[in-house]
Amino acid sequence: MAKHTQILTLIFTFITSIILPITQQELVTESSIHDLLKSKGLPVGLFPKEVESFTLYDTGLLEVFLRGPCLTKFDTMAFYESTIRANLTYGSLTGVEGLSQEELFLWLPVKDIIVDDPKSGLILFDIGLAHKQLSLSLFEDPPDCKSEDMLNLKKRSRKEIGFDAQM
Numbered sequence: 122m123a124k125h126t127q128i129l130t131l132i133f134t135f136i137t138s139i140i141l142p143i144t145q146q147e148l149v150t151e152s153s154i155h156d157l158l159k160s161k162g163l164p165v166g167l168f169p170k171e172v173e174s175f176t177l178y179d180t181g182l183l184e185v186f187l188r189g190p191c192l193t194k195f196d197t198m199a200f201y202e203s204t205i206r207a208n209l210t211y212g213s214l215t216g217v218e219g220l221s222q223e224e225l226f227l228w229l230p231v232k233d234i235i236v237d238d239p240k241s242g243l244i245l246f247d248i249g250l251a252h253k254q255l256s257l258s259l260f261e262d263p264p265d266c267k268s269e270d271m272l273n274l275k276k277r278s279r280k281e282i283g284f285d286a287q288m
Contacts, residue, residue, distance in 0.1 A: 154185060155263055162212040163236055164244065164257050169193055169201060169266035183209040185219075191266035195259045198223040199231075201266060212236045222248055 154175045155165040168185055175185045185205045193199050205219035214234040221228045233247035236257070244260065246253040 164260035
């Protein structure tokens with residue numbers, strides 16, 4: 122009987138060791154992206170409200186999926202593709218793909234987003250040619266992001282759409 126109990130304990134331990142990591146990964150993907158950012162020392166407003174889902178891999182790779190490409194504004198215009206990828210560590214998103222910012226009439230890809238010292242109230246955006254320090258207060262709340270329909274509207278001339286159409 123004792124041998125039977127040991128075998129059952131061994132089987133239970135084995136099954137638990139397989140199922141528990143899967144359950145923990147599912148819990149991570151079920152929480153909101155904004156909660157995840159906060160837990161990693163980043164402001165919740167880095168991604169728009171329109172996030173459909175996200176996946177955080179064991180390697181730290183974060184994939185964020187939106188309903189579609191969209192446009193929003195922080196200090197300047199920002200464009201999110203349908204999928205944004207980055208390596209997530211505490212206080213930073215590095216190797217960002219799928220996010221661009223408008224600077225002097227040019228769209229530049231955001232490469233890294235870093236909060237070195239939260240007490241400073243600043244966040245650093247690496248846009249390749251330069252580093253921008255912005256106030257963390259710009260990212261306190263997830264922004265609304267205008268969909269592709271709005272992007273198409275923005276491409277039309279002001280005369281075609283009237284002067285009242287604004288973002």
